[in-house]
Amino acid sequence: MELGIIGLGKMGGNMAERLRLAGHKVVGFDFNKDATAKLTTDGGLGVNSLEELCKNLQAPRAIWIMVPDGKPVDDTIAGLKPFMQKGDIFIDGGNSNYKESQRRYAELKPEGFNFVDVGTSGGVWGLKEGYSMMIGGDEDVIESLRPIFETLAPGKDEGWGRTGPSGAGHFVKMVHNGIEYGMMQSYAEGFSIMKAKTPLALNLPQIAKIWQKGSVVRSWLLDLTAEALEHNPELDGLQAYVTDSGEGRWTVFEAIDLNVSAPIITESLIRRLRSREDNNYTDRMLSVMRNAFGGHSMKKK
Template identity: 80%
Template sequence: MELGIIGLGKMGFNMAERLRLAGHKVVGFDFNKDATAKLTANGSVGVNSLEELVKNLAAPRAVWIMVPSGDPVDQTIAKLEPLMQKGDTFIDGGNSNYKDTQRRHAEATNKGFNYVDCGTSGGVWGLKEGYSMMIGGDKEPVERLRPIFETLAPAKNEGWGHVGPSGAGHFVKMVHNGIEYGMMQAYAEGFSIMKAKKPLDLDLTQISKIWQKGSVVRSWLLDLTADALAKNPTLDGLEAYVPDSGEGRWTVTEAIDLNVSAPVITESLIRRIRSREENNFTDRMISIMRGAFGGHDVKKS
């Protein structure tokens, strides 16, 4: 089967490579010409324009968009539409807001195109391990794309599924990432508590490896944590700055709108935001209040 991929970052490139190795034709475009040249060198087709990408695909075409969420997705679709034909399919494999996805689906189908949303997890490990894919959209184009999903998944019938109508794939991926925030926060807090217990001189790398086998808290995330600690046990050279890419915020907003209590995910998001505040005003306010009502010493810089 043929697939066009727009956006050849690490994830897009690895997806193209996994498909190529399984015998699919991949045509890739990226504004970085080195990336397209590398794709061609690996045996796929790297092109330097959207026009070339469309010309190199047989109808009905399927184009997988791997660009940042928001306006870049809309701009990419607007540039592709005049080049494509009715019956062609757009696949949004990025982390788009599901409400934007539903709007794009309506706009695309009104023009005779198909629109599929695919929440994709696996990161840089997807080439080796396969990708977890949560897919939304109409049944017919999803079924037509089955060979692509089966190839990208960890196994033919595992790690992927058509979870619902348009927007469902990105909605589920949003919640997936919100859960990820909470899991990461819990691991980080637990290891911080153990590190703070100086008299016991705990070896965090050793403990992470113990937990990898038999423990109820074992996970792939813990495996990655153990590998990272083995390479840098004291986290030298790292700043306490944790960005977020939007999905955690959207998950918290949805929880509020749906009257669902989600304190763990919410607090993990707040902690990420807190990590970006240098000598933050909030903590200084608490310190001065303690000094005011209780006469507690205030530590000064």
């Protein structure tokens, strides 16, 4: 099957490679000329414009968009539309807000275009392990893309599926990432507690390896943690600064709107925000208050 891919960064480039190795025709575009040239060198076809991308795909075209959420997705769709025709499929495989995906579907459907939202998990490991894909959209359109999903997934009938109508794919991926926040926070706190127990001289890389086999807390995240600790057990050279790409916030907002208690995910998000504060004002204010009412000592620079 043919597929156009827009956005040949680490994830998009790996997806293109996985498809190409399985015999699919892949046509790719990226503003980074080196990325498009690499695709051609590897056996795909890198092109230099959206028009050229569309011209090299047979109708009905399927074009997978891997760009940052928000305006870049809308701009990409607007740039493609003049070169596409009714029945063609836009696939948003990035981390878009599900409400935006619902809007795009509602706008494109009356014009004769199809839109599918694919929450994609797997990161840089997807080339080797395959991608988990949570898919929203019309059932018949998704079925027409089955060869693509079967190739990108960990197994032909594993790790992917239609989760519901338009927006459902990105909604499920949003919750998936919220859960991920909580899992990561739990691992980080647990290893911090063990590191602080200095009298026991615990070997954290060894413990991570023990937990990888048979333990109820084993997971892919633990595998990545074990590997990181093996190479840098003291985490030397790293700052305590953790970014977020939006899905955790959206999950918290959605939980509030739905009156669902989600304290773990919420606190995990707050901890990420706290990690970015230099000389944290909140903690300094707490110190001032403790000193004011109880005479507790304050540390000063």
